[in-house]
Amino acid sequence: MNLKTLLIAALMGLGFSQAALAERVQLDKVVATVNDGVVLQSEVNKVISRVKQQAKEQNTQLPSDSTLRIQAIDRLVDQSLLLQLAERMGLEISDAQLDQTLANIASEQGATIADLRKSIEATGESFKAYREEIRQEITISQVRRANVDRRIYINPQEISNLQTILEQQTGQSEEYDIGHILVKVPSKASPEELDDARNRANKVIEFLNDGKDFKRIAIASSSGAKALDGGQLGWMGINEMPSLFAEAVKGKKKDDIIGPLRSGAGFHILKVQDIRGRQVVETTEVRSRHILIKPSIILSEEKARSMLAGFVKDLRAGDAEFADLAKEYSEDPGSALKGGEYDWTDPTTYVPAFRDTLLSLDKNEISEPFRSTFGWHIVQLLDKRVADKTDLAKKNRAHGILYNRKFKEESLRWMSEMREQANIDVFPTE
Structure with a gap:
């Protein structure tokens, strides 16, 4: 005896008239079975009604009712599978946990649970039924995350690679106000001359770290083209700098002293005098x-x-x-x-x-x-x-993007596997 026959027999046993029985069965007939569970027409109607109401509010066009019915049944089948799995896992959402979630929902709207109840009941819906829907949503979310999370692996190199891409995309807007001092080295410098230049550069850095005025030291000791301007190179983006400077400046903070950097011209000392266009977290x-x-x-x-x-x-x-x-x-x-x-x-x-x-x-x-x-x-x-969590925020952003991408992919695969292993029957429309 199938589920539909059992439902009719049960209703007849309760003394329903044939007319009333026909109406009841029509309203709550089984449209799909999912293992030992069922999907009822009234549940499908509720989903479709909400989708239509939301589309009306957002002025969105919808496909045909037959397409909506397929989508609604599909969603309810998945929901049934997840709730059945939650039951097998022994996963239960307590009233206290549910109340806390409802309080958070209300708080996000600047309201209380009492206000939330009033707004739900004003739409003609039962607040008790709304509570149970939220309980189901929490349950489904937790059972999905518990099963999909363990399928996701993100290695550090993936994070590093994405960070590099994101920094290249956003780094274009970063500009640095750079101070520059050059300790010149002759083109055919002897080892002694090279050591002398390096020592002078280190001495300059020592002065700067002690708080000496950068412009004054640049005017006195720099051999750079902007020496008389206090070594002020002005605002530059990473792509406008010599590659030697760009690599050294990347990721530095305001007032950092950088160097000495060796080039064919000599030893360079940089000061990051200011940064703009960078999002500091x-x-x-x-x-x-x-x-x-x-x-x-x-x-x-x-x-x-x-x-x-x-x-x-x-x-x-x-x-x-x-x-x-x-x-x-x-x-x-x-x-x-x-x-x-x-x-x-x-x-x-x-x-x-x-x-x-x-x-x-x-x-x-x-x-x-x-x-x-x-x-x-x-x-x-x-x-x-x-x-200062700027670096960590960048890493977390890259991890979050990768996690969300993989969670969606793995969630679809996992749900597909769940459906393949389940006994699902969808009955045609009469």
Whole structure:
């Protein structure tokens, strides 16, 4: 007996009239089976309705209804496969984790969960149903990432190669204000004359590092064409400089002294007096420590929160040491043995609840217990600083581009493999 026959038999057993039964089956008929799961017509209709509403708002033209139906069923089949896999993996999204995600969604819109509920219900949709859709989306995202991530490998050379390409693309806009001093070497210089010139160049660098005025030293000791102008070469892009200078200047910071650089003319000393067109990335870094308690079947959400509230009371009263409590109770294996401490870290790498709580604290302040996707925490801000992350940002950008590209490719391959291994039947339209 197939699923459709079972559905009709069940409805008849509940005493539905033939007319009512026909209408019900028409509304909720099975349009596809996915292993032991089903895709219902009402689900397909819901997807199509939302796509049409979005297209109307964005003034976008859509293909035919039959094409939309195929696309909708395709999406729902994938969704069913992923949710089935999540169930086999034992992956569940708790109410607390779901509430935290909803709070983040509302916060991004400058609203509260109550405001979010009102806006959802104003469209005629059930907020309870919306919650469950978000729970499904989180589940699908986590199960996909867990399975696709392990298929991705990015080697350092790939990152380096892409960084070079990106720098060549963006480096055109960078300009440097260069100061130049040339310690001249005769064309047929003896070894002694060469050593003397090198020593004089090193002495010039020593003066400059001691803070001596560049222009004054250039006028006094440079043999370059711009000596009387204080060695000022002016603003130049990388492609406008001699290749010797371009290679040496690349990636340097304002006020860096470079050299001595040897050429046929002698020894060159450069000063990066200013830079424009470069995107400098500065980030706030924090040093912190925390204690994590994970709710479980044995330990309830309220008990975990209450336990941490007791720790906070003892810590503020001076009756306990943070490191001792972390070593004994924290369930974060990465930090517990170190007294709960994290080294200098960009807080944006933390989950939103942890990041936002940490950034709201003053130095040495201990937070109240709060919930993240990992469990219940208390955190103490130990210190804060501003760091130049320009080079790291470039590396991370290259890594991110490669990761996103490979994630899309591997995600498609993995999903295709999932479908090949599944038992999927799509029923034709009657």
